Amino acid sequence: MDSKYLIKQLIEKYKESMEIRNCAAATIRGKIRYLEKFFEYLATVHDIYDLNKITKDIIYEYQLYEYKRKNLKGRLNTIAVQNNALKPIKDFFKFLKEKDYIIADPTIDISYAKEPKNLPRGILTIPEVRKMLQVPDLTTPIGYRDRTIMEVLYSSGIRKSELNNLMLRDVDYIDGFLTIEQGKGKKDRVVPIGEAACKYLENYINSIRTEFIKIPYNDYLFLSNRGKGLYNNAVWNLIKKYGKKAGIKKNVFPHGFRHTCATSMLRNNANIKSIQEFLGHSCLSSTQIYTHVTITELKETHKRCHPRERDKL
Numbered sequence: 001m002d003s004k005y006l007i008k009q010l011i012e013k014y015k016e017s018m019e020i021r022n023c024a025a026a027t028i029r030g031k032i033r034y035l036e037k038f039f040e041y042l043a044t045v046h047d048i049y050d051l052n053k054i055t056k057d058i059i060y061e062y063q064l065y066e067y068k069r070k071n072l073k074g075r076l077n078t079i080a081v082q083n084n085a086l087k088p089i090k091d092f093f094k095f096l097k098e099k100d101y102i103i104a105d106p107t108i109d110i111s112y113a114k115e116p117k118n119l120p121r122g123i124l125t126i127p128e129v130r131k132m133l134q135v136p137d138l139t140t141p142i143g144y145r146d147r148t149i150m151e152v153l154y155s156s157g158i159r160k161s162e163l164n165n166l167m168l169r170d171v172d173y174i175d176g177f178l179t180i181e182q183g184k185g186k187k188d189r190v191v192p193i194g195e196a197a198c199k200y201l202e203n204y205i206n207s208i209r210t211e212f213i214k215i216p217y218n219d220y221l222f223l224s225n226r227g228k229g230l231y232n233n234a235v236w237n238l239i240k241k242y243g244k245k246a247g248i249k250k251n252v253f254p255h256g257f258r259h260t261c262a263t264s265m266l267r268n269n270a271n272i273k274s275i276q277e278f279l280g281h282s283c284l285s286s287t288q289i290y291t292h293v294t295i296t297e298l299k300e301t302h303k304r305c306h307p308r309e310r311d312k313l
Contacts, residue, residue: 031092034089038089080115129257155193164235166221178190212224235254
């Protein structure tokens with residue numbers, strides 16, 4: 001069998017295995033894209049089309065290539081991007097070895113680069129959130145919809161994609177809950193929302209949303225001017241717009257509301273495990289990053305307020 005065709009077939013089998021494991025469609029697309037880039041590199045740089053000719057040294061060389069490669073902005077890729085390029089390759093060869101398509105896995109001793117623990121970006125202060133919330137014109141349907149979107153993001157800490165996928169049936173503004181279906185990792189969860197967000201949701205659904213309804217009708221909670229669900233970057237663009245209008249200098253984006261929500265709850269003594277469940281994190285380590293934020297703030301407060309810090313040494 002032609003080697004190029006064999007590789008194509010095996011990638012397809014790997015894709016099927018991910019579908020059987022119920023991996024998210026976006027995850028599958030991303031892994032396949034990385035694999036195709038890897039095999040394109042092998043063909044272009046090494047003229048290799050045979051799986052048996054792929055060695056540990058070649059994998060390591062590709063890891064070095066990703067380390068030195070610059071992105072579209074002319075900067076070196078981050079450690080996370082480098083590791084993301086390597087993960088599908090290691091996973092693919094592990095799959096091939098388990099299914100006996102290859103004798104040995106050339107990636108077995110290849111380690112990921114150590115990623116630095118970066119603090120979340122775009123965390124807003126409470127006054128900054130309030131300033132943004134005051135910007136939309138509530139006398140217009142778009143303004144009221146946008147205010148409701150920001151209220152929901154801040155109150156619930158849900159992801160932009162989760163907000164885009166909310167349906168009318170997912171909202172309980174009486175008891176104060178959102179049902180997130182098929183969130184990140186295809187996991188469902190129920191998220192509490194506060195009184196302010198519930199008030200805006202009730203008014204939006206009963207009085208404002210009808211202004212956006214067109215034919216054919218759909219059940220998405222938040223609708224565009226054309227009566228459809230919001231396009232992927234709609235929330236990103238509106239958050240950027242209101243951040244600019246509010247005069248906020250820092251980089252403002254939808255995920256910043258999620259960070260701000262989690263950090264605010266932690267400052268007010270919320271249990272870290274509760275925040276993990278609230279945010280839908282599969283690993284506690286993903287949630288613990290917010291503890292570093294409060295520790296950093298505590299250090300700054302200590303330096304500013306402790307009497308010994310004012311003494312000249």
